[in-house]
Every structure is written in C-alpha cells, then in structure tokens.
Amino acid sequence: MSPVTHSHHSAHATRIAYVVGARPNFVKMAPVISELRRRMPDGRHALIHTGQHYDRLMSDVFLEELGVPAPDHMLGVGSASHAVQTARVMEHIEPVLEEERPDLVIVPGDVNSTLAATLVAVKLGIPVAHLESGLRSFDRTMPEEINRIVADEFSEYLFLHSDEAIENLRAEGIADERMHFVGNTMIDSLVAVEERFRSANAARNLGVEPGNYLLVTLHRPALVDGPLLADVIARLDDVSRELPVLFPVHPRTRKMMESMNLKPVPAVWLTEPVSYLEFLSLEANARAVLTDSGGVQEETTYLNVPCFTLRENTERPVTVRAGTNTLLGLSPERIDDILPALAHPKTVTEPPPLWDGRAAERVADILQTTGHYASLIVG
Numbered sequence: 066m067s068p069v070t071h072s073h074h075s076a077h078a079t080r081i082a083y084v085v086g087a088r089p090n091f092v093k094m095a096p097v098i099s100e101l102r103r104r105m106p107d108g109r110h111a112l113i114h115t116g117q118h119y120d121r122l123m124s125d126v127f128l129e130e131l132g133v134p135a136p137d138h139m140l141g142v143g144s145a146s147h148a149v150q151t152a153r154v155m156e157h158i159e160p161v162l163e164e165e166r167p168d169l170v171i172v173p174g175d176v177n178s179t180l181a182a183t184l185v186a187v188k189l190g191i192p193v194a195h196l197e198s199g200l201r202s203f204d205r206t207m208p209e210e211i212n213r214i215v216a217d218e219f220s221e222y223l224f225l226h227s228d229e230a231i232e233n234l235r236a237e238g239i240a241d242e243r244m245h246f247v248g249n250t251m252i253d254s255l256v257a258v259e260e261r262f263r264s265a266n267a268a269r270n271l272g273v274e275p276g277n278y279l280l281v282t283l284h285r286p287a288l289v290d291g292p293l294l295a296d297v298i299a300r301l302d303d304v305s306r307e308l309p310v311l312f313p314v315h316p317r318t319r320k321m322m323e324s325m326n327l328k329p330v331p332a333v334w335l336t337e338p339v340s341y342l343e344f345l346s347l348e349a350n351a352r353a354v355l356t357d358s359g360g361v362q363e364e365t366t367y368l369n370v371p372c373f374t375l376r377e378n379t380e381r382p383v384t385v386r387a388g389t390n391t392l393l394g395l396s397p398e399r400i401d402d403i404l405p406a407l408a409h410p411k412t413v414t415e416p417p418p419l420w421d422g423r424a425a426e427r428v429a430d431i432l433q434t435t436g437h438y439a440s441l442i443v444g
C-alpha cells in the first residue's frame with residue numbers, strides 16, 4: 066500500500082468500518098469507536114453488527130451500557146455451524162464493504178465474525194486492523210486459535226494488548242513494523258464504567274452477600290459440549306454447601322444443560338446472562354471466579370479477584386503471571402481445590418503493562434502517525 070500523497074484539497078474524510086458480532090467484541094471495540102469518533106468528527110464511522118450473537122443480553126445491552134450508537138448495518142447471520150456462520154458473514158459483509166468503501170476495517174478478538182470480516186476486507190483490498198492481536202493458546206483444536214492466526218496474518222495493523230504477543234507473532238514470521246503494543250481496550254471499557262459498576266450492588270440485588278459467592282461462567286465447546294459439563298455441575302453442587310454459587314449461563318451452555326437434563330441444587334443460582342455493568346459488579350465483589358472465558362481472565366486480573374480457569378491452556382498467560390489466574394486444566398474434579406486455595410491470603414497484583422484505560426487512545430495515535438492515515442486524519 067502506497068502512502069497517500071493527496072494534497073489537502075483532495076483528501077477525503079477518513080472512512081472506518083468497525084465489525085462486531087459476539088459479546089466480547091462490543092466490550093473490546095466500544096472505546097476505539099468512541100475515541101476515533103471524537104478525533105474525527107467529520108469521518109465516516111460505520112458500525113457493522115454481524116448478528117453472530119443476537120439475544121438482547123448477549124448483544125444490545127452492551128451497546129447501550131457502553132454508549133455505542135446503534136449499528137449502521139445489521140447482517141443478522143445468527144447461529145449455525147462454523148462453516149455456515151462464517152460463510153454467511155462473508156456473503157453479507159461483502160456488499161456492505163463495497164458500499165461503505167472504508168479506508169480501514171477494524172476487527173476485534175477471535176470469533177467467527179472476526180475471521181470472516183478479515184478475509185472479505187483483505188480480498189477487497191481494504192486494510193484491516195486487528196484488536197487483541199498475537200494471542201496464542203497453541204491449541205489448534207480451539208476455533209478461536211484458527212480465527213486469530215488468520216486475522217493476524219492478513220491484518221496490516223496488529224494492536225497488541227500484552228507484550229508476550231510480540232514473540233508469538235515473530236514466531237509466525239510477522240514483521241515488527243506491523244505490531245503496535247497499545248494495551249487492553251477491554252480494560253478501557255471497564256475503567257470507563259468503573260464508578261457505575263462499583264455502585265451497582267448486583268450481588269445484593271440477586272440476593273447474595275457481596276464478597277461471599279463463587280461467580281461462574283462457562284461456554285467453551287471443549288468443556289460444555291460433552292460429558293464434562295455434568296461433572297462440573299456435580300462439583301458446583303458440592304462447593305455451594307460452603308459458598309453460594311452464582312452462575313449466569315451462556316446460551317450455548319444453557320442449551321447443553323437442557324439437552325443433558327442437568328439441574329444443580331438450589332444453592333447454585335442459575336441466571337440468564339447478565340448485563341455488562343451487572344457482570345462487572347458481580348466480578349468485583351466475588352470471593353472468586355470460575356471460568357473458561359478469555360475476557361473474564363483479564364477483568365479479574367485488573368480487579369485483583371482470584372480466578373480459576375477450567376482449561377488446559379490459556380492464550381493469556383499474562384493473567385497467570387500476574388498471580389490472579391490459576392489454570393485448573395480441563396478437569397472438573399479440580400473445582401474441589403478452589404475452597405482450600407481461597408484459605409491462603411490473596412496476593413496483591415499490579416495490572417499488566419498498558420492495561421490502564423488508555424489503549425484506545427494509543428490505537429488512535431498510531432493510526433494518526435503511521436502509514437497513509439497520517440494525511441487523512443486531522444487530529
């Protein structure tokens with residue numbers, strides 16, 4: 066791509082397309098949209114929602130709480146197999162990108178929508194920026210690992226949230242020039258709403274005592290799409306005799322629990338997914354969190370809440386080094402270790418470098434000072 070050498074008169078207002086589809090995408094993208102809108106009020110900022118997630122509590126509630134304007138394009142792809150879902154996003158997003166003619170497409174994270182949008186944009190010759198680039202679990206049985214590798218390979222701007230990503234990308238032959246260590250935009254979102262969630266009292270509203278419950282969220286296919294899920298529920302039943310368990314259930318997990326007819330004891334409180342502010346409030350006040358979520362490993366690190374991760378690996382080892390996150394393995398029986406572990410005093414941790422609420426500003430700085438955006442974006 067050659068730098069734009071247009072004179073001031075022929076420079077057009079910068080056009081950016083932001084692609085989101087699944088719950089964590091909204092949280093990662095919101096601060097970037099807001100910062101780029103602020104710096105480029107005359108630019109075109111087109112929000113494309115693929116519709117990978119569509120329940121109100123998996124989608125709209127995030128845009129509302131984070132103050133993101135309604136999407137300009139709703140692709141409505143919905144749920145399907147990997148191939149069908151990815152193909153539908155590709156098919157629906159191509160005409161939208163042709164119509165929008167963006168100078169840049171920004172994609173977050175590692176979901177199927179990320180993969181699909183990247184492939185379509187790059188084949189239309191539109192540069193792509195990838196938020197949360199360079200994470201690797203080194204486990205290619207995870208759909209997210211495939212999605213990340215492709216997004217990183219074809220993106221022009223790789224925005225890194227932790228420095229360990231640098232080595233991961235170098236190992237794949239990616240040049241340092243494409244990498245920009247900006248920090249964690251998911252933490253930007255958290256910081257931006259901190260006063261609101263600190264005063265939300267979500268635990269009390271649900272009838273549990275703040276500081277005295279285990280918060281649970283699980284949705285990885287490797288855990289919930291098979292027999293391990295029954296073992297998890299049995300172990301949670303045991304924990305709940307000593308510590309109440311609060312479990313907002315992801316729709317994938319809900320579907321699996323219903324099909325396997327799994328019913329935990331009443332001290333395991335099952336709820337619908339909760340809103341972003343409610344969830345942050347529940348995380349901040351939890352005695353501990355049990356999860357297989359990527360974002361939750363990060364948020365608990367920032368909040369200094371003990372997190373136990375039911376996975377063999379994590380693409381976020383920075384959270385383990387920080388001291389908040391413990392990998393239990395894909396081993397429900399290790400849920401028994403949580404209560405004894407909580408008897409030990411909590412270590413006080415610092416958030417990882419650049420998890421400071423200002424990552425989106427750095428994204429905007431880089432887009433303004435590198436490549437061909439320098440001449441287009443008026444600061």
Ligand code: UD1
Pocket residue numbers: 087088089117118119120123144145175176177178208209284316317320359
């Ligand atoms: C997706 C991402 C995963 C991410 C997670 C965040 C992929 C491959 N997976 O997993 O990386 O961690 O989102 O939450 O992109 N469903 C509903 N309502 C909804 C959305 C989904 O009922 O609004 C149900 C459907 O039955 C669907 C199932 O959940 O089949 C799974 O949804 P899908 O988007 O395919 O994958 P997730 O497990 O949500």
Ligand code: UDP
Pocket residue numbers: 088089092282313314337338339340341342344345357358359360361364
């Ligand atoms: N989250 C939420 N409500 C819930 C569960 C999670 O608001 O009931 C938020 C959480 O705070 C984090 C994001 O959703 O910001 C994480 O998304 P998820 O676990 O679905 O995806 P992952 O991070 O694993 O890709």
